[in-house]
Amino acid sequence: MTTAPPQAAPPAVLPPAEIPVRARLPRWVLPAGGVVFAIALYVAFRNTALLPHDDDAPQFHWLNDVRDWIDENRNSSPVFIYVINYIRLFVGQIADLFTTALQGLGWPGLIGVAGGLGWLAGGWRIALLSVAGFGGVGALGLWEPSVDTLALTLTAVVLSLAFGIPLGVLTGRSARVRRVVTPVLDVMQIMPTFSYISPMVLLFLIGTPSAVIATVIYAMPPAVRITALAVQNVSKTALEASDSLGATRWQTLRKVQLPLAKNTILLGVNQTLLAALSMVPLTALIAAPGLGVDLLKALARVNVGLALVPGLAIVIMAIVLDRMTRAAAAGGRRRGPSRWAVGAVIAGAGIALTPALAADFPEDWQIPIVKPVNDVVEWIEFHWYGFTGFVNDSFANWILNPMETTLTTAPWWLVITTVVALAWSISGLRAALIAGGCLGGMALLGLWQHGMTTLTVVLVATLIAMFFGLLLGVVAARSTRFASALRPLLDAAQTMPTFSYLLPGLALFGPGRFTAIVASVIYTVPVVIRLVEDGIRGVPGETVEAALASGSTRGQLLWKVQLPMARRSLLVAANQGIVMTLAMVVIGALVGAGALGYDVYAGFAQREDYGKGLAAGVALVLLGIMLDRITQGADRRPRSRGLQSVP
Amino acid sequence: MGTAAIEVRGLWKIFGAKADRIIGSPDATLEPAALRSKTGCTAAVRDVSFDVRPGEVFVVMGLSGSGKSTLVRCLSRLIEPTAGTVSIGGEDVRAMSGAQLRDLRRHRVSMVFQHFGLLPHRRVVDNVAYGLEVQGVGRKARHEKASEILSLVGLKGHEESYPDQLSGGMQQRVGLARALAVDPEVLLFDEPFSALDPLIRRDMQAEVIRLHREVGKTMVFITHDLHEALKLGERIAIMRDGAIVQVGTPEELVGAPADAYVTDFIRDVSRAQVLSLRWICRRPEDGEPLDGPALPASTVIQDAVPAAMETDRPLRVVDGDRLVGVVDRVDILGAVRNTIRATQGAV
Numbered sequence: 001m002t003t004a005p006p007q008a009a010p011p012a013v014l015p016p017a018e019i020p021v022r023a024r025l026p027r028w029v030l031p032a033g034g035v036v037f038a039i040a041l042y043v044a045f046r047n048t049a050l051l052p053h054d055d056d057a058p059q060f061h062w063l064n065d066v067r068d069w070i071d072e073n074r075n076s077s078p079v080f081i082y083v084i085n086y087i088r089l090f091v092g093q094i095a096d097l098f099t100t101a102l103q104g105l106g107w108p109g110l111i112g113v114a115g116g117l118g119w120l121a122g123g124w125r126i127a128l129l130s131v132a133g134f135g136g137v138g139a140l141g142l143w144e145p146s147v148d149t150l151a152l153t154l155t156a157v158v159l160s161l162a163f164g165i166p167l168g169v170l171t172g173r174s175a176r177v178r179r180v181v182t183p184v185l186d187v188m189q190i191m192p193t194f195s196y197i198s199p200m201v202l203l204f205l206i207g208t209p210s211a212v213i214a215t216v217i218y219a220m221p222p223a224v225r226i227t228a229l230a231v232q233n234v235s236k237t238a239l240e241a242s243d244s245l246g247a248t249r250w251q252t253l254r255k256v257q258l259p260l261a262k263n264t265i266l267l268g269v270n271q272t273l274l275a276a277l278s279m280v281p282l283t284a285l286i287a288a289p290g291l292g293v294d295l296l297k298a299l300a301r302v303n304v305g306l307a308l309v310p311g312l313a314i315v316i317m318a319i320v321l322d323r324m325t326r327a328a329a330a331g332g333r334r335r336g337p338s339r340w341a342v343g344a345v346i347a348g349a350g351i352a353l354t355p356a357l358a359a360d361f362p363e364d365w366q367i368p369i370v371k372p373v374n375d376v377v378e379w380i381e382f383h384w385y386g387f388t389g390f391v392n393d394s395f396a397n398w399i400l401n402p403m404e405t406t407l408t409t410a411p412w413w414l415v416i417t418t419v420v421a422l423a424w425s426i427s428g429l430r431a432a433l434i435a436g437g438c439l440g441g442m443a444l445l446g447l448w449q450h451g452m453t454t455l456t457v458v459l460v461a462t463l464i465a466m467f468f469g470l471l472l473g474v475v476a477a478r479s480t481r482f483a484s485a486l487r488p489l490l491d492a493a494q495t496m497p498t499f500s501y502l503l504p505g506l507a508l509f510g511p512g513r514f515t516a517i518v519a520s521v522i523y524t525v526p527v528v529i530r531l532v533e534d535g536i537r538g539v540p541g542e543t544v545e546a547a548l549a550s551g552s553t554r555g556q557l558l559w560k561v562q563l564p565m566a567r568r569s570l571l572v573a574a575n576q577g578i579v580m581t582l583a584m585v586v587i588g589a590l591v592g593a594g595a596l597g598y599d600v601y602a603g604f605a606q607r608e609d610y611g612k613g614l615a616a617g618v619a620l621v622l623l624g625i626m627l628d629r630i631t632q633g634a635d636r637r638p639r640s641r642g643l644q645s646v647p
Numbered sequence: 648m649g650t651a652a653i654e655v656r657g658l659w660k661i662f663g664a665k666a667d668r669i670i671g672s673p674d675a676t677l678e679p680a681a682l683r684s685k686t687g688c689t690a691a692v693r694d695v696s697f698d699v700r701p702g703e704v705f706v707v708m709g710l711s712g713s714g715k716s717t718l719v720r721c722l723s724r725l726i727e728p729t730a731g732t733v734s735i736g737g738e739d740v741r742a743m744s745g746a747q748l749r750d751l752r753r754h755r756v757s758m759v760f761q762h763f764g765l766l767p768h769r770r771v772v773d774n775v776a777y778g779l780e781v782q783g784v785g786r787k788a789r790h791e792k793a794s795e796i797l798s799l800v801g802l803k804g805h806e807e808s809y810p811d812q813l814s815g816g817m818q819q820r821v822g823l824a825r826a827l828a829v830d831p832e833v834l835l836f837d838e839p840f841s842a843l844d845p846l847i848r849r850d851m852q853a854e855v856i857r858l859h860r861e862v863g864k865t866m867v868f869i870t871h872d873l874h875e876a877l878k879l880g881e882r883i884a885i886m887r888d889g890a891i892v893q894v895g896t897p898e899e900l901v902g903a904p905a906d907a908y909v910t911d912f913i914r915d916v917s918r919a920q921v922l923s924l925r926w927i928c929r930r931p932e933d934g935e936p937l938d939g940p941a942l943p944a945s946t947v948i949q950d951a952v953p954a955a956m957e958t959d960r961p962l963r964v965v966d967g968d969r970l971v972g973v974v975d976r977v978d979i980l981g982a983v984r985n986t987i988r989a990t991q992g993a994v
Binding site: 235237240241243245247248251255256 | 749
């Protein structure tokens with residue numbers, strides 16, 4: 001006879017019968033069952049419901065017709081005559097103004113002004129860097145296109161800030177504005193650079209104004225976002241103190257919020273500058289002048305040496321402008337007229353030299369790099385081909401092609417159902433519906449097959465980037481020495497314009513999908529590393545001590561404490577990684593990665609392909625939104641469940 | 648004059664959606680926790696009424712979450728009250744327009760904050776002059792005034808420093824100077840010293856007492872520290888769950904706590920240091936000698952100890968010429984012992 005020993009029975013809230021049934025089913029059964037079911041469906045229905053690609057799809061023709069209709073009405077519709085055309089004129093004139101001014105300074109004058117600004121921003125070090133940097137740009141032998149690029153960049157930055165900072169201030173001060181602006185910024189940030197160039201052309205034609213406006217759209221979100229954040233982060237007590245002394249809203253803004261937010265806003269300026277500099281070269285696709293022209297020409301010819309010259313020029317300018325603005329943002333309270341005087345003297349010295357020196361950057365000072373670089377590339381092609389070719393081929397044969405085949409031969413309804421189910425389980429119903437809608441949209445645009453191909457490349461590149469990023473991030477978080485060795489590399493990576501990542505892959509592996517993947521990985525990994533490292537280091541010291549004090553090994557500490565607590569950062573890293581990878585894969589079209597990116601690219605080049613290019617741009621945005629929603633929800637879900645009641 | 652400097656009647660502050668519908672409904676009588684679970688609203692201040700006399704130091708004390716910081720912000724509408732009236736100098740604050748309210752804050756009521764609320768990008772002198780600056784006072788005049796106030800709070804010579812170059816105590820002196828610079832009728836203090844070290848806190852309390860003596864402003868002082876309340880307050884209001892439990896002088900609170908909550912609050916207080924002889928004197932027993940030394944009834948018990956030690960006669964407690972009662976050594980020791988027992992109990 002055994003009677004169960006009397007236990008302190010917990011207060012029965014649920015009928016006990018319900019618990020065991022649910023508890024018996026292990027958590028992995030449902031997902032695993034889903035996977036098996038999906039595979040079975042794939043095997044059964046492979047090569048049915050395919051939505052094959054057609055370059056002459058009616059959708060593309062329809063978009064071409066839209067373009068033609070707009071072109072016909074450009075000079076008669078009031079919208080164009082009174083609004084769009086004026087915007088185009090206005091933006092074009094500002095750009096001309098900047099170009100004329102910068103060209104007018106002459107190369108000694110511009111170098112001098114850069115030095116003076118560098119001095120004002122951060123003293124001698126930055127002044128020297130600026131002079132050396134701009135001198136270096138001259139030495140690369142591309143002074144004129146460099147100045148054009150700089151002028152376009154500055155135009156775009158000035159416009160971005162003129163709209164972005166006030167909008168950011170409004171967003172920071174009003175929760176209502178924030179609710180409207182934030183989702184718009186979210187989408188803008190997901191959009192791959194290529195996608196909004198085509199609609200610009202539709203409205204503003206090709207040329208400088210379109211280029212500047214596209215750049216403004218790309219570069220403004222960080223200005224808005226960071227300004228809003230800066231204004232929001234101003235100490236609540238300081239605001240209350242200002243209120244309590246009877247300051248008006250305007251006084252509080254001018255005397256408290258803006259001065260306190262100033263340094264952070266300067267960081268926003270920095271981000272805007274770098275974004276603009278990364279976008280401007282790409283606008284050569286729509287006939288904007290500058291270094292982009294040389295770059296695209298060289299990339300089209302797969303001439304690494306020739307591409308490296310404008311690439312280096314842009315990288316150097318990016319580094320100089322980045323250091324300058326960051327030094328300005330970090331600057332404390334330095335006052336006094338003497339600083340201005342020294343800056344003015346440096347700038348004045350340069351300007352004074354302009355009439356004295358030759359108008360063009362002296363040829364003797366130019367350093368030829370095209371040939372030596374190409375020699376190295378040729379040497380690599382010749383001697384390493386066995387290795388690079390092997391990597392390239394086996395990657396294609398074993399990973400890319402099978403995956404692409406799977407995605408492109410699966411029936412469309414199976415892909416959509418699988419993605420919706422996946423999104424639902426990770427991020428909830430809303431994300432699932434959005435993801436399904438995006439895929440459906442891609443199918444309706446007539447770009448299903450190309451979308452699947454691009455998706456394959458993005459997924460593979462993201463997985464690789466996440467693998468290396470996690471690995472290096474964990475190592476960096478645990479070894480301070482490794483982290484400090486890595487930091488300059490990560491800093492440099494954040495400054496580099498997007499397309500410059502294409503060059504190393506191009507040198508090693510030649511044009512193709514794999515180069516795009518290599519570029520995406522190099523582009524994405526630094527950000528993932530940083531997020532992972534910050535996440536792990538962000539675990540409170542006391543928690544780590546508590547874990548160590550209870551005898552955890554370093555491995556247990558990592559798996560049981562640090563990684564779970566860094567969950568949010570890891571999910572943000574995945575989200576960022578996937579969005580960045582998409583952006584890069586698209587640019588990979590410049591070096592022969594096909595599919596959607598190439599469709600957009602071709603749309604700029606061929607008049608009859610415009611419709612397809614525009615559709616591909618939209619498809620890319622849909623792809624971006626889909627991937628973002630699927631991964632972003634994973635990070636939001638637990639918070640919204642746990643902490644919602646806190647006011 | 649007889650008018651109160653600050654008059655608060657039936658003041659409510661409820662955070663949450665549709666908060667104004669709760670007042671007057673049966674929900675208003677609910678406990679805060681019950682109210683929150685039923686309506687999702689938080690009642691931070693519940694039906695509070697009190698008067699502050701001109702020139703008085705009025706302390707509001709309570710534990711964190713008792714609503715005292717919300718209450719003080721309602722006085723100058725940094726937080727908009729949900730219901731009730733507040734009048735300062737006889738003017739209805741809640742009826743004021745935006746401009747009138749700014750005028751009130753610029754000239755008549757200023758505030759000292761727990762975390763100072765200094766502006767890190769401005770020099771000390773510009774921090775102190777901020778209130779004058781937003782009024783539109785010229786640079787020279789406001790800097791003169793600021794320097795004058797800075798020497799009043801003992802910060803002469805620090806005009807050109809930046810706040811982060813000063814210690815916490817000095818930063819709060821800047822906060823104090825900023826509030827004083829506009830020469831207000833009323834000073835509001837929101838736990839101004841709780842972020843400071845104990846020794847510096849004591850200095851700052853002495854400073855407030857000194858300033859009160861010198862400038863004679865009406866002060867409303869929020870604190871969670873009972874000893875600070877007893878030291879500074881001419882009258883003290885004890886808050887709990889958004890409502891005032893008791894208002895009185897320190898003596899009244901310690902001698903006659905209104906309920907168990909206040910009793911628990913004041914149990915560590917040394918009665919011999921707060922209460923006067925009035926609270927422990929008794930009728931002389933038959934045959935007790937009445938020729939001992941006479942002490943005024945308002946003498947604090949502790950201060951009667953030397954007199955009691957010098958004589959074996961009971962002390963006569965007098966109010967003017969009238970005999971109120973007597974106390975002997977046993978009575979005094981009893982008052983001291985109560986304190987010791989309570990303190991030990993607490994430890």
